[in-house]
Amino acid sequence: MSLEKDLDYGTPESLCQELISLEIDGHQVVVPEGTSIMRAAKQLGTSIPKLCATDSLEAFGSCRLCLVEIEGRRGTPASCTTPVEAGMIVHTQTQKLAKLRKGVMELYISDHPLDCLTCSANGDCELQDMAGTVGLRDVRYGYQGDNHLNATRDNSNPYFSFDPSKCIVCSRCVRACDEVQGTFALTISKRGFESHVSAGIEDSFLDSECVSCGACVQACPTATLMEKTVIEHGVPEHSIETTCAYCGVGCTFNAEMKGDQVVRMVPAKSGKANEGHACVKGRFAWGYASHKERILKPMLRSSIDDPWREVSWEEAIQFTAKKFRELQQEYGRKAIGGISSSRATNEEVFVVQKLVRAAFENNNIDTCARVCHSPTGFGLNKTLGTSAGTQDFISVESADVILLIGANPTDAHPVFASRMKKRLREGAQIIVVDPRRIDLVESPHIKAAAHLAILPGTNVALINAFAHIIVEEDLVDWDYVNHRCDKDLFENWLAFIKREQNSPSYVAKVLGVEAETLRKAARLYARAERAAIYYGLGVTAHS
Amino acid sequence: MTKIYLPRETTTLSLGVEELISAIEHEAxxxxxxxxxxxxGSRGAAWLEPLLEIDFNGKRLGYGPVTASQIQxxxxxxxxxxxxxxxxxxxISDIPWFKQQQRLTFSRCGxxxxxxxxxxxxxxxxxxxSAALKSSSKDIINIILDSGLRGRGGAAFPAGIKWQTVADADADSKYIVCNADxxxxxxxxxxxLMEGDSYCLIEGMIIAGIAVGAEHGFIYLRSEYPLTKIILEEALIKARAAGYLGNTIQDSIHNFDIHLHIGAGAYICGEETSLLESLEGKRGQIRFKPPLPALKGLHGKPTVVNNVITLASVPVILAKGAEYYANFGRGKSLGTMPFQLSGNVKHGGLVEISFGLxxxxxxxxxxxxxYTGKAIGAVQVGGPLGAYFSGKQLDTPLDYESFSAAGGxxxxxxxxxFDDGVDYLxxxxxxxxFCSVESCGKCTPCRIGSVRGVEVITRIRTAxxxxxxxxxxxLxxxxxxxxxxxxxxxxxxxxxxPVRSAVKLHQLLTERTDETMRPTNES
Incomplete structure (x- = not known):
C-alpha cells in the first residue's frame, strides 16, 4: 500500500438532516445544512487553500488562506467559517483571491526558515504545499525582519520534538489538545507577533500536563511538532492499516513504514473506535514491533526441561495438530479447547473459535473477558440476551447522563475517555461511582454531577439502592417495561427491590454514601432522556 | 452652608483634586x-478641570482650573x-463650551x-x-429602532436591530454585555459617563434587559480605569439596595442584575467577540462571525453587546420618546454623539453635539x-484605526455616512x-x-503583517x-x-x-507626486 493520507475536508461533518444546494465554481453541490463552504467544495473535489483548518477540529478562521468570494456579499469571507446557504454562488479562484492568498503566504514565509530540503517535514508539509499552490515566487519583505528563526527547540518529550522556529501559530495543536484529547495542556501565550505555542505555563512539554497522546503532532501542518522517528528516519513510504494491540478499545492505526520498519503509527480517521485519535501507547510505544527479544519464529520443545528449538511453521503446525488429535483420540473429542484474549481483534477471536468448532469439533472456546467480566456477562445475558455491551463507541456522543462505575477510562482506555470527555464538555452530566477520586470526578472542564465514593465491594448494594429509588419514586420507564420485560419476572424483581434492605437509608452506611446523595444521583440518571452506563473491571473483577 | 462641587473623576484626580479638597476643608x-x-462627575471640559462649582442661589457658578495654591x-x-x-x-450654562452642546446622554454628567x-x-x-416597565418588549425595541440610535462603540450598527435579533432568539437565557473596555x-x-452618571448606564442596561428578556448584565470595564471601578461598584450596591437591580425590580415581574468584570488589559478585548472570550475567562482572542453574538454570544447564548454610550443613551430615548431623540442629527446619523477632543488642542475634552457639524x-x-498655536496639520478621527483628515477634508460633516464616504x-x-509640524510617515x-502591539495574534495578516508594515515604512524612510x-x-x-x-x-x-491616509499626506508634503502611490479609496 502506498502512503495515502486521509482526505481532509477541512471542517467536521454536519449531521444535520436538512440539505442545502449551492453552486461552487459553476458546479452544483448538495450538502447538509451547517456544512462549511470549504467542506462542500472538497466534496466536489475542489481544494480551497488552507492551513489552520482540518476536519478533526472545529473551524477557526485564522490563516486567511481559504478566503472565497460569494456573489452578492461584501468582502472575502473565509470558507472554513462560512456555512453554506441555499442558492449561494461561490467562487474559490479569482484574481483578487489569488493576490490575497499570495499576500498571506508571503507574510508566512517572511517568518519561516528556508530549509525545506533538510526539513523533517519535507514532502509532508502543508505550508510547503500552500506556497506551491498559491504560486509564491518571492518574499519581498526579505528575511532580515523580525522573526522567530532562533526560537529554541524543545526536545523534552521522548517521542516528538517541538521546534517553534517552524511554527505558523495556526493553533491546530492547541485545538487538538482541547477538542480531541481534552487535556488542555497547550495554549497560545502572549499576543500579536509574540504569540507562541506554550505547553502549560511556559513549561517544557515533558513538564506540562501533556499526556503524549500525539494529537498535536498529528494536527501540526509543518515540522514544528514532529515524531522523533521521522526526524531520524525520514518520511515513510507506505502504510499498512492495523489495529492497536494494547487495550480493548481497538483503535485503528496506519503503520507508516519504510520497508519492513515502522517509522510512525498514525491513528486512522476511518477507525470507528478512535476516529483518528490515539493514546501514548498506541501512538508511540510500539518499540516492541522490532524489539530484539520479540519471538518471530515458532519454537518447540518436547519437555519443559529441554531448551527451545527453532522450527519451521510447517513443522510447528504439523506437530501441534498431531498432538491435539492424539489427545482427542486418547481422551475424547472434548478433551481439548482454546482460550482467546480480549486484546485480540474480533477477527482473530472469530478465527480461533472457528478453529475450535470446525477443527476441534467441540465448543470448548473461552476468552479472558469471560473470566474478568463473568458477573456482568451473566447479568447482561440474563436480562438483555447477550453478554456484550449494547452501545457502540459513537453513541456516547448522544448520552445526556453517564453513569460510570468501576472504570477509570482516562487511565485505562484513554481514547474512549477523550470521546466521553468531549461529550461532557458539551453539557452531558456524569455520575462517577468509584472509591477513588478518578480524573473524571474533576479535571479541566470536567466536573462530575456526583461522585459516589462507595466503599470497596459495595457495588451491588449501590445498584440495588439506585433501582429501589427509581421504583419508589416511580421513575421507572413503564413503557419499556411493558413492552420488553417478562411480567412475572419483573414483578418478582420489584418485590425484591422494594425491600427495606435495598433502601438508600438502609444501605447508606454499607456504602459510605449519604442516602440523599444516592437519591439525587438516581433521580438524575432516571430522569435523563438518554442515560448510559459505562462499567469496567472495577465492578466485574470481583469474586 | 454653601455646596461646593468638585468632580470625583480620573482626569481631575490626576490634576490633584484630592489635595484641593484638603486645602479647601483646611481653609474653611x-x-x-x-x-x-x-x-x-466631570462635565467633560478637561481644560477647565479641576472645575470647582458652587451652588449659589440655585445657580451653578464655576471657578477653574483651580489649584491648591489658589484656595486661599x-x-x-x-x-x-x-x-x-x-x-x-x-x-456654567453660560460658558460657550457648554452652551453650544446638545447634552442628552450627558445631561446630568457633572x-x-x-x-x-x-x-x-x-x-x-x-x-x-418607568416607561419601559409599562411597555412591552416589542414597544421598547420599536422606540429604539425609531430613535435611529446606532452603536456608539465604533461600528454604528443600529441598536434596535441588534436588540430585535436577541429578543427574537429562542434561548433559556440571554445576556446584556456593556462594552466599557x-x-x-x-x-x-x-x-x-460611568464616573459622572453611572446610574444612567445601569438604567440603560436594565431597559435593554427588559427589552430582550435578559436577566443578567455584565459591564466589561477597562482595567486601566481603577476609579471607575470603585464608582461603579458603589453604584451597583446602591442600585441593588434601592430595588433597581435584583429580583422583581421596582416590584415588576422583571429580574435583572449587573456584574462588573474587570478587563484583561488588552486593546483587542474591546472588540466584541474578543471581549466575550475574555469575559468567559479565556484568552482575549477574536471569534469568527457568523454566528453573531446576538445569536451566540456569551456562553453561547444570545447576547446584546453594546457600548457604554449606546446603553446610556437609551434612558433619555425611553423618557422623551424616539422622535425627540431622532430630531437631533441628520440623515441616518440621528441623535447626538459625544465627541472627544484631544491631541494638539487648546481646549481638550468632551462635547456632546448633534451629528452634522x-x-x-x-x-x-x-x-x-x-495648543502649539500652529496651523492644524491633520486630524485623526475615530481612534487609532481612524483616518487622518487634512485640508478641505476638515469640512466633512461629522456623521457616519459622510465620514465613510470620505474614507474615514x-x-x-x-x-x-495634530499641528502642521507632524511627521506623517x-x-x-x-x-x-500599534497594530503589532495590540493584535491578538490569531490571524496572519494582522499578526505578521503589522510587523512587516513597520519594517516597510522604516525602509521607505531610509530608502x-x-x-x-x-x-x-x-509593497x-x-x-x-x-x-x-x-x-x-x-x-x-x-x-x-490611518496608514494609507498618513502616507498620502506624507507623500503630498515630501514628494508632491502621486505616481508612487497607487490610487486608494481616498477621496
Whole structure:
C-alpha cells in the first residue's frame, strides 16, 4: 500500500438532516445544512487553500488562506467559517483571491526558515504545499525582519520534538489538545507577533500536563511538532492499516513504514473506535514491533526441561495438530479447547473459535473477558440476551447522563475517555461511582454531577439502592417495561427491590454514601432522556 | 452652608483634586466657615478641570482650573458668595463650551452628585425605566429602532436591530454585555459617563434587559480605569439596595442584575467577540462571525453587546420618546454623539453635539485651535484605526455616512488634532506599530503583517533612491490590501486606514507626486 493520507475536508461533518444546494465554481453541490463552504467544495473535489483548518477540529478562521468570494456579499469571507446557504454562488479562484492568498503566504514565509530540503517535514508539509499552490515566487519583505528563526527547540518529550522556529501559530495543536484529547495542556501565550505555542505555563512539554497522546503532532501542518522517528528516519513510504494491540478499545492505526520498519503509527480517521485519535501507547510505544527479544519464529520443545528449538511453521503446525488429535483420540473429542484474549481483534477471536468448532469439533472456546467480566456477562445475558455491551463507541456522543462505575477510562482506555470527555464538555452530566477520586470526578472542564465514593465491594448494594429509588419514586420507564420485560419476572424483581434492605437509608452506611446523595444521583440518571452506563473491571473483577 | 462641587473623576484626580479638597476643608475650618463638598462627575471640559462649582442661589457658578495654591485667594475673594476672582467662569450654562452642546446622554454628567440616586431621579433619572416597565418588549425595541440610535462603540450598527435579533432568539437565557473596555486612544466618553452618571448606564442596561428578556448584565470595564471601578461598584450596591437591580425590580415581574468584570488589559478585548472570550475567562482572542453574538454570544447564548454610550443613551430615548431623540442629527446619523477632543488642542475634552457639524467647526468652536498655536496639520478621527483628515477634508460633516464616504470613520468619536509640524510617515509607522502591539495574534495578516508594515515604512524612510522607495510604497500598498481584505477583524482590517491616509499626506508634503502611490479609496 502506498502512503495515502486521509482526505481532509477541512471542517467536521454536519449531521444535520436538512440539505442545502449551492453552486461552487459553476458546479452544483448538495450538502447538509451547517456544512462549511470549504467542506462542500472538497466534496466536489475542489481544494480551497488552507492551513489552520482540518476536519478533526472545529473551524477557526485564522490563516486567511481559504478566503472565497460569494456573489452578492461584501468582502472575502473565509470558507472554513462560512456555512453554506441555499442558492449561494461561490467562487474559490479569482484574481483578487489569488493576490490575497499570495499576500498571506508571503507574510508566512517572511517568518519561516528556508530549509525545506533538510526539513523533517519535507514532502509532508502543508505550508510547503500552500506556497506551491498559491504560486509564491518571492518574499519581498526579505528575511532580515523580525522573526522567530532562533526560537529554541524543545526536545523534552521522548517521542516528538517541538521546534517553534517552524511554527505558523495556526493553533491546530492547541485545538487538538482541547477538542480531541481534552487535556488542555497547550495554549497560545502572549499576543500579536509574540504569540507562541506554550505547553502549560511556559513549561517544557515533558513538564506540562501533556499526556503524549500525539494529537498535536498529528494536527501540526509543518515540522514544528514532529515524531522523533521521522526526524531520524525520514518520511515513510507506505502504510499498512492495523489495529492497536494494547487495550480493548481497538483503535485503528496506519503503520507508516519504510520497508519492513515502522517509522510512525498514525491513528486512522476511518477507525470507528478512535476516529483518528490515539493514546501514548498506541501512538508511540510500539518499540516492541522490532524489539530484539520479540519471538518471530515458532519454537518447540518436547519437555519443559529441554531448551527451545527453532522450527519451521510447517513443522510447528504439523506437530501441534498431531498432538491435539492424539489427545482427542486418547481422551475424547472434548478433551481439548482454546482460550482467546480480549486484546485480540474480533477477527482473530472469530478465527480461533472457528478453529475450535470446525477443527476441534467441540465448543470448548473461552476468552479472558469471560473470566474478568463473568458477573456482568451473566447479568447482561440474563436480562438483555447477550453478554456484550449494547452501545457502540459513537453513541456516547448522544448520552445526556453517564453513569460510570468501576472504570477509570482516562487511565485505562484513554481514547474512549477523550470521546466521553468531549461529550461532557458539551453539557452531558456524569455520575462517577468509584472509591477513588478518578480524573473524571474533576479535571479541566470536567466536573462530575456526583461522585459516589462507595466503599470497596459495595457495588451491588449501590445498584440495588439506585433501582429501589427509581421504583419508589416511580421513575421507572413503564413503557419499556411493558413492552420488553417478562411480567412475572419483573414483578418478582420489584418485590425484591422494594425491600427495606435495598433502601438508600438502609444501605447508606454499607456504602459510605449519604442516602440523599444516592437519591439525587438516581433521580438524575432516571430522569435523563438518554442515560448510559459505562462499567469496567472495577465492578466485574470481583469474586 | 454653601455646596461646593468638585468632580470625583480620573482626569481631575490626576490634576490633584484630592489635595484641593484638603486645602479647601483646611481653609474653611481655619476661617470657621461651614461648607459641604459634593462629588459630581466631570462635565467633560478637561481644560477647565479641576472645575470647582458652587451652588449659589440655585445657580451653578464655576471657578477653574483651580489649584491648591489658589484656595486661599479664592476664600479671600469670597468665592462662596460668588466673589470675583481671576478663575471665575460665571454661570456654567453660560460658558460657550457648554452652551453650544446638545447634552442628552450627558445631561446630568457633572451636574449631579454622581452617586446619589435621589439626585439622579430629580434630574430625570429612571423615567426611561418607568416607561419601559409599562411597555412591552416589542414597544421598547420599536422606540429604539425609531430613535435611529446606532452603536456608539465604533461600528454604528443600529441598536434596535441588534436588540430585535436577541429578543427574537429562542434561548433559556440571554445576556446584556456593556462594552466599557474603552481602549481607543483619544477617547474617554465612556469613562466620563460611568464616573459622572453611572446610574444612567445601569438604567440603560436594565431597559435593554427588559427589552430582550435578559436577566443578567455584565459591564466589561477597562482595567486601566481603577476609579471607575470603585464608582461603579458603589453604584451597583446602591442600585441593588434601592430595588433597581435584583429580583422583581421596582416590584415588576422583571429580574435583572449587573456584574462588573474587570478587563484583561488588552486593546483587542474591546472588540466584541474578543471581549466575550475574555469575559468567559479565556484568552482575549477574536471569534469568527457568523454566528453573531446576538445569536451566540456569551456562553453561547444570545447576547446584546453594546457600548457604554449606546446603553446610556437609551434612558433619555425611553423618557422623551424616539422622535425627540431622532430630531437631533441628520440623515441616518440621528441623535447626538459625544465627541472627544484631544491631541494638539487648546481646549481638550468632551462635547456632546448633534451629528452634522463639520470637523473644522467642532475644532474651531470648541477646541480653540492647536495648543502649539500652529496651523492644524491633520486630524485623526475615530481612534487609532481612524483616518487622518487634512485640508478641505476638515469640512466633512461629522456623521457616519459622510465620514465613510470620505474614507474615514467616526468610530467612538475620538478627535485627535495634530499641528502642521507632524511627521506623517511616523504616524503611519505608529499605526502599524500599534497594530503589532495590540493584535491578538490569531490571524496572519494582522499578526505578521503589522510587523512587516513597520519594517516597510522604516525602509521607505531610509530608502536611498526613488526607485527603492517606490518599490517599498508598492509593497506597503499590497500589504495594506492583504490586511484590509484578509484580516479576521477590524483591528488588522482597519489599520490600513490611518496608514494609507498618513502616507498620502506624507507623500503630498515630501514628494508632491502621486505616481508612487497607487490610487486608494481616498477621496
Amino acid at each position: 475650618a481655619a476661617r470657621g466657615i461651614a461648607i459641604q463638598i459634593l462629588r459630581n 485667594s479664592l476664600f479671600e475673594a469670597d468665592f462662596l458668595n460668588a466673589g470675583e476672582h481671576e478663575l471665575k467662569l460665571g454661570e 451636574e449631579i452628585e454622581s452617586l446619589s440616586i435621589d439626585e439622579y431621579k430629580k434630574h430625570g433619572g429612571f423615567r426611561g425605566l 474603552e481602549g481607543d486612544s483619544g477617547t474617554f466618553s465612556d469613562r466620563l 463639520t470637523l473644522r467647526e467642532v475644532i474651531e468652536n470648541f477646541a480653540g485651535g492647536t 470613520m467616526l468610530g467612538h468619536g475620538g478627535i485627535v488634532v 511616523e504616524q503611519a509607522r505608529f499605526a502599524m506599530e 536611498e533612491n526613488q526607485s527603492e522607495r517606490s518599490e517599498q510604497y508598492d 506597503l500598498e499590497d500589504l495594506c490590501e492583504t490586511m484590509e481584505d484578509a484580516s479576521l477583524c477590524a483591528m488588522g482590517g482597519l489599520t490600513p486606514m
